[in-house]
Amino acid sequence: MKIDVERLVLEFKNLLEIESPSKKEGKLAYYLASIFEALGYKCFFDKSAETTGSEVGNLIVKIPGSIPAEPIFFCAHLDTVGPYKNPKIIFENNVFRTDGRTILGADDKSGIAALVEVAKILKETSPPHPPLEYIFTTCEEIGLLGAKCLDTELIDAREGFVLDSEDPEEVINAAPSSYQFEIRILGKSAHAGIEPEKGINAIKIASEIISGLPCGRIDEETTFNIGTIRGGEYVNIVPDKCEVKGEMRSHNENKLQELKNLIEEKIESVIENHPKIENLPAAKVHFNKVFKAFFVPEDDPLCQLVKKAGENLGMRLNFKRIEGGSDANVFNEKGLKCLVLGTGMRKVHTTEEYIHLKDLILTTDLVLEIIKVKSEMAG
Ligand SMILES: [Zn+2]
Numbered sequence: 001m002k003i004d005v006e007r008l009v010l011e012f013k014n015l016l017e018i019e020s021p022s023k024k025e026g027k028l029a030y031y032l033a034s035i036f037e038a039l040g041y042k043c044f045f046d047k048s049a050e051t052t053g054s055e056v057g058n059l060i061v062k063i064p065g066s067i068p069a070e071p072i073f074f075c076a077h078l079d080t081v082g083p084y085k086n087p088k089i090i091f092e093n094n095v096f097r098t099d100g101r102t103i104l105g106a107d108d109k110s111g112i113a114a115l116v117e118v119a120k121i122l123k124e125t126s127p128p129h130p131p132l133e134y135i136f137t138t139c140e141e142i143g144l145l146g147a148k149c150l151d152t153e154l155i156d157a158r159e160g161f162v163l164d165s166e167d168p169e170e171v172i173n174a175a176p177s178s179y180q181f182e183i184r185i186l187g188k189s190a191h192a193g194i195e196p197e198k199g200i201n202a203i204k205i206a207s208e209i210i211s212g213l214p215c216g217r218i219d220e221e222t223t224f225n226i227g228t229i230r231g232g233e234y235v236n237i238v239p240d241k242c243e244v245k246g247e248m249r250s251h252n253e254n255k256l257q258e259l260k261n262l263i264e265e266k267i268e269s270v271i272e273n274h275p276k277i278e279n280l281p282a283a284k285v286h287f288n289k290v291f292k293a294f295f296v297p298e299d300d301p302l303c304q305l306v307k308k309a310g311e312n313l314g315m316r317l318n319f320k321r322i323e324g325g326s327d328a329n330v331f332n333e334k335g336l337k338c339l340v341l342g343t344g345m346r347k348v349h350t351t352e353e354y355i356h357l358k359d360l361i362l363t364t365d366l367v368l369e370i371i372k373v374k375s376e377m378a379g
Contacts, residue, residue: 001121001368003361009091012113012360016089016096016105022142025078026055032078032136035116036061039123048149054079054138058146060154061134063119069130069378073160073336074118074367075147075327076111077140081349097354104353106345111163112136114343114364121368128375133157137327140164144291147330158336159302161370162328165342168362171306172340174321175329176221176249177256177293181263183209185231185283189240199238200281203231205270206242209283212266214259222250223323224259249323251293260287291325294332296339305377306339309369315362341366 020028033043041064045057059078065071081103088099098104115134122129133155139145165172185206190199206229214224224246231242250256267283274281296302298319310317328340344359 001125001127001372003117003121003364005357005361007120008113008117008360008364009357011116012096012109013089013091015109015113017087019084019087020078020080020105021082021084022079022139023052023054025138028078029056029059029136029138032059032112032116036119039119041119046149046151046154048138048146048151051149052139052145054146056138058138058150059136061119061136063122063132063134065129065131066126067128067130067375067378069375071131071133071157072371072374073133073135073155073157073338074115075135075137075160075162075164075331075338076115077108077137077146077164077327078112079139079141080105080107080109081141083351094357095354096357098351100351103349103351104355106343106353106355107348108140108164108343108345110343110345110355110360110363113360114163114367117364118367118371127372129371130374130378131156132371133160140327144325144327144330147327150330150334152334152336155336160336160338161306161367162326162331162338162340163343163363163367164326164328165322165340166345166348167342168344168359168366169316170318170320170342171303172322172328173298173303173319174251174295175291175293175325176251176323177253178247178249178290178325179256179260180245180247180288180290181285183244183263183267183283183285185209185242185244185281187238187240187242187281188277190238192236192238196238198277200240200274200277202239202242202281205274205281205283206231206244208270209266210244212270213263218255218259221252222248222255222259224248247290251295251321253293291329292333294329296332296337302337302339305373306341306370309366309373312369312373313362313365315366
């Protein structure tokens with residue numbers, strides 16, 4: 001099972017050149033489907049497009065096993081952030097980057113390229129391997145939408161790997177829960193100079209609520225942020241509306257519940273203690289779960305599998321907790337146990353994004369080795 005480096009480079013460049021912003025992943029998805037179909041693998045789209053609003057559903061590829069073993073899945077997302085228009089890919093000194101006008105899109109096409117190369121190698125060399133499933137998700141960058149709408153009935157595997165992190169020597173086995181919240185405050189407008197006593201200043205009330213809330217790092221596993229505040233139209237009018245948005249993250253769900261309670265209590269006490277005019281002021285908070293925390297302990301067989309594969313390759317893999325979300329949060333919540341692997345992509349979501357060829361090769365090797373160790377375990 002040997003990587004054809006020239007082929008890998010060429011295919012990676014092809015993938016990078018196909019624009020695939022969120023919701024417009026169609027071209028890339030059909031290109032990938034044509035590759036896998038040409039290799040003789042079954043490909044299909046799920047029905048997630050109806051909900052995500054993308055051109056296509058999540059692309060699922062089934063690679064039949066050559067030995068009886070538990071199936072395993074690998075996932076990478078199809079979409080990229082911007083700026084993405086007319087990318088000019090530069091491959092120099094074994095590093096991929098752009099001319100600086102656009103992102104590179106190694107997030108997450110490095111993961112896709114590794115999986116494509118692996119599929120080609122399996123076809124060529126037909127080594128013993130378990131059944132594999134590839135899940136290429138849409139709309140990851142705009143709230144993990146593709147993963148959230150994935151119909152898990154279509155997936156046979158119950159565990160796998162998401163290729164969507166930076167450092168190839170790090171394996172992400174824990175990520176936090178995240179909630180966003182929106183506080184809407186209703187006051188009463190009045191002329192600020194002529195009759196301010198007839199008004200209720202919604203911005204002032206917002207400030208009282210905010211000042212009663214924590215901000216920044218709460219403890220080693222919890223953060224809290226007020227991100228935006230909007231209200232008021234003219235300087236000479238008492239503003240009747242104000243909207244405050246924020247987010248909070250924690251590896252401990254209970255702490256988020258406490259913070260939610262705190263926000264509600266704070267709003268209630270500020271509103272209660274404010275003099276009323278016709279039942280105003282009023283305020284409401286709305287919470288939206290963005291993703292749920294996951295944790296796969298290091299002694300779990302899935303961690304042991306990747307650890308063994310890394311050792312075989314002479315890699316020093318570290319298990320790591322991150323503070324962001326990925327498709328892995330959604331999959332773990334849906335009962336598809338998974339870890340996140342780094343691919344070597346760097347400075348993602350910037351126009352300075354780059355990746356070293358050696359890391360792309362390492363990622364491909366690690367996927368191949370995981371497959372090999374998995375089949376040895378089955379045998
Ligand atoms: Zn990504």
